[in-house]
Amino acid sequence: MKHQYHPLGFEGSRLSQGFWRMNEWGFNPQERLRFIEQSIDLGVTTFDHADIYGDYRCESLFGDALAIKPDLRKSMQLITKCGIHLPCEQRPDVVRYRYDHTAEHIIRSAEQSLANLKTDYLDLLLLHRPSPLMDPDGVADAFEHLFTLGKVKHFGVSNFSPAQFDLLQSRLETPLIVNQIELSVLEPKHIEDDMLNHLQQHAVTPMAWSPLGGGALFGEDQSSKRLCNVRQIIQSIANELNVSMDQVALAWLLKHPSRICPILGSGKVDRLSSAVGALNVAMSDDHWFDIWEASRGERLP
């Protein structure tokens, strides 16, 4: 399941594991290490973080586990993000949730992430949210600084529109290789708007956050006809192909030609194992369009 994220580099795994809730998993360092090793054994070697996950604590939880077995570092790829100030107990100086893309903040945040994750380098650093106050030239300076010192190997963004992406890319020497966007059978707007067309044109990898739609797919909520329709078609395809519903939902993303890379989030290794099975689901075009029609709520034009 090795996957080339960009023509100019970054080999990761097609599926990645996110750790935004690792603080809620209740794992001790040994359990965390075990989860990481199991992920790697399953072929999921790309690990997605952000400075602010778990009120700034998740990176360290991961780093503490990695410190037990530092050799694992060369078997994984580490992604993290920066650019947000989050008010919480860990940051008493932060009054309000705010964006900050200054070179100073990006560099300091990346260095803190290195310290937290107990690693010498990040494989991929992302700007977490587009900010109207972003100075693209400042970002370029920060990226160049971090790259030259070998602290970050690749750069990308998250939740950037095509125009925001183009602006930032126009000021960078290095290519933005990833845009993390919300995408699932329940949030399919980027299938129809400019986003995936733009990323695919420029050979940028869309990484999908919340790729299972936040769980509503597997719940009992009957209040939305659309949700029921999507759930029903996915259940039906799952039955037909003798796979699970989450595998169908992930296979729907994996089948798109823009080569979407879903980011998983559960701390249960059987969930991750099931997700890996999505790579082998033989979803037909008909299945794909059936799901899309259910999700968009109308027939193809």
Place this chain on the structure above:
Amino acid sequence: MKHQYHPLGFEGSRLSQGFWRMNEWGFNPQERLRFIEQSIDLGVTTFDHADIYGDYRCESLFGDALAIKPDLRKSMQLITKCGIHLPCEQRPDVVRYRYDHTAEHIIRSAEQSLANLKTDYLDLLLLHRPSPLMDPDGVADAFEHLFTLGKVKHFGVSNFSPAQFDLLQSRLETPLIVNQIELSVLEPKHIEDDMLNHLQQHAVTPMAWSPLGGGALFGEDQSSKRLCNVRQIIQSIANELNVSMDQVALAWLLKHPSRICPILGSGKVDRLSSAVGALNVAMSDDHWFDIWEASRGERLP
């Protein structure tokens, strides 16, 4: 009325005749031939088809007529489309209306169109609808194959957004020379959005389908104030210029600087003859803006 559709080639006629309802005209082969000849005599030499028109039968109806007088082929330009599977009696294997832009389908569909139309080459082949599952590299392979064998001379699309157009174009050696889009005095959204600006910038010809707005313009429906306003201003301009309403509606498209090429659809030669008269309507800028204001429902900003 010869018209250069693209700087790199394809000379057709400014107006084209579409055959999506030829199966409803009730013509025998001789009558079809006669209609084709009359069209050519009127200067309308570009004929627009799609594999699926008339439940996959219209191309053959046309081809059977052309077979009576094969020499006519060199006096006309043939456009057809592919990329849709339509469930109907003729295709019992197709279960649901679906898109298919695989190289295999494009090539097979184009070859079937050649056989149906009784011709050795298509002047222009279009992808009928944008598909999220389109692999642009696969399309590029199919187009190159068809071009190299001399089976298709030019390529284009239909109903593609600017971003979808850019993605596909980025993978092709050959230019996409046409985008067929819905456009009329009653469906003017592309006048204000990015579509026509984008096509004009890249010297791509917009071909307008449903250029008369589907007939509502000439009906009696009084329920929509907007429709009544548009009808009234068009009637008023028609009176002033001593032309017909359909000529005014077509002249409105023809006056736009993106050089819109309307596709007509009636099987009545007098309707076609009237449409040709639209090329000589002396519509002023004031007329054009009067119609636009009526259609958009508010004054110019």
Place this chain on the structure above:
Amino acid sequence: MKHQYHPLGFEGSRLSQGFWRMNEWGFNPQERLRFIEQSIDLGVTTFDHADIYGDYRCESLFGDALAIKPDLRKSMQLITKCGIHLPCEQRPDVVRYRYDHTAEHIIRSAEQSLANLKTDYLDLLLLHRPSPLMDPDGVADAFEHLFTLGKVKHFGVSNFSPAQFDLLQSRLETPLIVNQIELSVLEPKHIEDDMLNHLQQHAVTPMAWSPLGGGALFGEDQSSKRLCNVRQIIQSIANELNVSMDQVALAWLLKHPSRICPILGSGKVDRLSSAVGALNVAMSDDHWFDIWEASRGERLP
């Protein structure tokens, strides 16, 4: 407060003074001259006009004042606009408000503006509104003609969308250096859409018209919760920084990295003087985001 509007030239002032209501100020020529001199003394040397302002009279009002002291010309930069026909007493031949971007109209209008303003050259000529009937090649011809004769030094547009901008730019040798757009704390949509990203990417200066939101900010209207929220946060920041509300509203624009240039419109020199003070307001990122959240009506995502 000198400001480089484009990498290839046009040095003006960061703030500019508009004269669209000069006809309502009730100034005699000496008073107008005095206002112009006071503006220049304050560092506001860029003056924004349009042929149609004041029913085609404002340019002449300005020109009559400049004629008293022609030497002032070299201390100022003159912007004007063309491309609209406005029905009014001064133009009995114009029946309806219409756009006109023909080369003939652009050239004639620019020459009339030169005569009205009593100057030999315009620093910057803008197309006032995008027109669907614009022939970009005709505009290119007009611009080249005016540039070659030394009558206009730079060109730009007003109210053009990114796609409209790209189309026109693709046909011009000269860069469009400005796009005048509506932008204020009360009209912030361009902060989030493609507009500012696009302009910033291409190093085009956004000039903001109605940069104070048309006065509602300083009124008593309590009917809109959003308006009240914006007013309140601006008042609060004004108090904190010990500056005026208009200075806060302008500083919010000035802080954006696309280097927005606000166009002021009052005929009161103390208002202009206050606006100049906005250049020195030490607005923090927190202040900026506080205002933006109030204006967009929801928290940052």
